[in-house]
Amino acid sequence: ETGYVTLDTGFVNTASCTSAITYIDGDAGILRYRGYPIDQLAGKASFLETSYLLIYGELPTADQLAEFDSRVRKHTLLHEEMRQFFGGFPRDAHPMAVLSSAVSALSTFYQDALDPFNPEDVEISTVRLLAKVPTIASYAYKKSIGQPMLYPDNNLGYVENFLRMTFGVPTEDYEIDPVVAQVLDMLLVLHADHEQNCSTSTVRLVGSSHANLFASVSAGVNALFGPLHGGANEAVLTMLNGIHANGGDVNAFVERVKKKEPGVKLMGFGHRVYKNYDPRAAIVKQAARDVLERTGGNDPLLELAMKLEEIALADDFFISRKLYPNVDFYTGLIYKAMGFPTKMFTVLFALGRLPGWIAQWREMINDPATKIGRPRQLYTGSPERAFVPITER
Numbered sequence: 515e516t517g518y519v520t521l522d523t524g525f526v527n528t529a530s531c532t533s534a535i536t537y538i539d540g541d542a543g544i545l546r547y548r549g550y551p552i553d554q555l556a557g558k559a560s561f562l563e564t565s566y567l568l569i570y571g572e573l574p575t576a577d578q579l580a581e582f583d584s585r586v587r588k589h590t591l592l593h594e595e596m597r598q599f600f601g602g603f604p605r606d607a608h609p610m611a612v613l614s615s616a617v618s619a620l621s622t623f624y625q626d627a628l629d630p631f632n633p634e635d636v637e638i639s640t641v642r643l644l645a646k647v648p649t650i651a652s653y654a655y656k657k658s659i660g661q662p663m664l665y666p667d668n669n670l671g672y673v674e675n676f677l678r679m680t681f682g683v684p685t686e687d688y689e690i691d692p693v694v695a696q697v698l699d700m701l702l703v704l705h706a707d708h709e710q711n712c713s714t715s716t717v718r719l720v721g722s723s724h725a726n727l728f729a730s731v732s733a734g735v736n737a738l739f740g741p742l743h744g745g746a747n748e749a750v751l752t753m754l755n756g757i758h759a760n761g762g763d764v765n766a767f768v769e770r771v772k773k774k775e776p777g778v779k780l781m782g783f784g785h786r787v788y789k790n791y792d793p794r795a796a797i798v799k800q801a802a803r804d805v806l807e808r809t810g811g812n813d814p815l816l817e818l819a820m821k822l823e824e825i826a827l828a829d830d831f832f833i834s835r836k837l838y839p840n841v842d843f844y845t846g847l848i849y850k851a852m853g854f855p856t857k858m859f860t861v862l863f864a865l866g867r868l869p870g871w872i873a874q875w876r877e878m879i880n881d882p883a884t885k886i887g888r889p890r891q892l893y894t895g896s897p898e899r900a901f902v903p904i905t906e907r
């Protein structure tokens with residue numbers, strides 16, 4: 515009941531774990547967090563509300579959410595010595611590399627509460643991660659543009675605090691655009707969890723050795739960095755900019771994809787599980803229109819993206835391979851319209867995925883039956899042979 519064997523293709527494919535957190539039906543394009551369909555949460559439940567749902571299993575009451583929110587706000591500051599940490603990176607360091615390093619470093623500053631089997635340690639580590647990762651993310655960006663890092667302002671909401679630390683400067687007030695904050699909050703909800711994707715499985719696998727939460731999540735950040743996973747939103751913008759720079763001929767680009775030119779894929783398309791339209795992509799596409807209208811950006815790249823989608827959805831090469839837009843296809847355009855540089859796009863994905871990583875790690879620690887076992891292999895190497903001394907080789 516936990517998997518199946520497909521010997522005809524020469525490998526054993528079993529369900530890697532059980533989990534009660536997120537359900538995906540790839541053929542029907544269904545995504546549910548703790549039973550709630552994603553389209554009922556996006557735009558209605560805040561990111562902290564959704565984080566509470568994923569981590570504790572139920573939607574919070576107003577009092578529960580207020581208490582959770584106030585606990586998170588209390589921990590947005592980084593240890594003062596950690597601010598120097600950012601000075602050690604080169605200015606052009608990729609913010610994902612800074613993020614994974616800084617998250618790992620949290621286990622050096624908070625050594626008092628790292629025991630995965632002490633519920634109080636797990637609780638404070640959960641809150642510290644949710645609270646400090648936006649601060650770390652904004653500092654990684656400030657470092658790259660040589661601007662001073664702002665202390666968090668705990669009078670602000672979760673997303674508003676992050677926007678101010680990212681785009682604000684000490685010399686003037688920062689005015690938060692409520693629509694940008696609301697859309698960013700919704701995008702974080704859309705990214706909050708996604709079953710056993712590459713980075714979440716990484717967090718579980720590292721955690722299964724009883725590594726602490728910070729070490730496990732740092733590993734997840736590194737897995738997300740890859741262009742086939744979280745790095746795809748950055749790769750989509752690189753792809754669209756390339757098409758735009760070559761005169762905007764989307765048909766010529768699609769032909770290159772179909773010819774399978776090395777390194778040429780339609781980034782933001784395809785999915786290991788969704789063999790139908792990624793339910794998140796539909797929501798993001800509408801948000802892209804809303805934000806671009808709001809920010810007045812009639813971004814030519816959005817036109818290109820929509821043309822690419824239109825062509826691909828009508829072309830048998832993509833249809834026969836069940837390649838549809840995934841969550842990454844439009845998100846980069848929104849982040850760009852919000853003022854984020856391309857290098858920050860995957861950091862925003864990590865910010866969103868954080869509660870999912872935490873919830874899945876906690877589930878695995880609390881219930882070893884949900885542990886991802888040690889991956890099995892089918893050996894295809896040499897049969898046994900006798901050692902030959904180097905003088906005879």
Ligand code: SDX
Pocket residue numbers: 707708710711712741742743744746771778779780781782783784785786787835837840841842
């Ligand atoms: C995320 O797992 C998750 O849940 C991930 C995620 C999450 O929320 O955590 O949803 C986030 O990672 C979304 C995916 C973002 N990545 C990209 O957009 C990168 C481009 N996509 C591909 O690399 C690819 O589609 C994958 C890796 C996402 C999925 O690959 P699959 O399902 O394993 O498909 P495959 O690699 O076996 O390819 C099947 C065929 C191949 O052609 P043939 O050998 O059959 O001729 O489809 C082709 C592939 O070459 N193909 C593509 C393609 N994706 C697959 N061809 C062109 N463009 C693409 N994007």
